[in-house]
Amino acid sequence: MDSSHLRHDPGFYARKPREVCMKMARKYPRSFLTEAGKFLLVAEQRGEIIGYLAAKIVPLPPVAKVKQAGLVDAVCVRRDRRRMGAGKQLLRAALAEFRKRKIRRVRLLVELENSPARELYQTLGFRDRQALMTKTLQRAAPSKL
Numbered sequence: 405m406d407s408s409h410l411r412h413d414p415g416f417y418a419r420k421p422r423e424v425c426m427k428m429a430r431k432y433p434r435s436f437l438t439e440a441g442k443f444l445l446v447a448e449q450r451g452e453i454i455g456y457l458a459a460k461i462v463p464l465p466p467v468a469k470v471k472q473a474g475l476v477d478a479v480c481v482r483r484d485r486r487r488m489g490a491g492k493q494l495l496r497a498a499l500a501e502f503r504k505r506k507i508r509r510v511r512l513l514v515e516l517e518n519s520p521a522r523e524l525y526q527t528l529g530f531r532d533r534q535a536l537m538t539k540t541l542q543r544a545a546p547s548k549l
Contacts, residue, residue, distance in 0.1 A: 432478075433458055445497050447481065447490040455481035457494040461507060474502040476512035479521070487520070495528050 436444035436458045447455040458478040464471060476498060481490045502510055513536060514521050 436460070436477075443498075443501055445494050445501070447494050449485065449490070454485040455479070455490045455494060457498050459498050459501070461502075461505065462511075464509075470509055472507060474498070474505075474507040474510035476510065479512075491521075491524055492528065495524070499528070 433444050436442040441461040443459055445457045446453055459476050461472050462475045464473050479491055
């Protein structure tokens with residue numbers, strides 16, 4: 405996980421030893437290779453993996469005009485290879501894959517403070533549509549009966 409995630413929402417992301425985080429990070433994309441409706445795209449440069457995009461098809465509420473949407477679940481590019489076009493290429497390929505699967509609406513979540521990512525998504529036509537609001541609840545004190 406990028407340290408910027410912790411800066412954006414330190415109450416949400418788990419603080420675990422680096423080895424544990426790395427193991428979890430390696431398992432996460434694998435599910436996109438084996439589960440229906442999911443796909444994983446990889447960016448390579450000179451035979452080296454520099455990033456990936458994980459996406460899936462999700463159901464929408466019954467009141468929606470369309471029944472399914474695409475969800476870009478993660479876009480990850482190595483820190484030293486960012487701002488060189490890999491993220492844009494991954495997103496363009498994902499949009500093409502969604503079109504091929506007849507998906508007409510695509511969503512993604514991005515931290516409000518992540519300006520570089522927001523700018524990238526906007527260049528590809530993504531627009532702010534909703535605001536996801538969160539609140540971290542403190543643990544309740546044990547009741548004294």
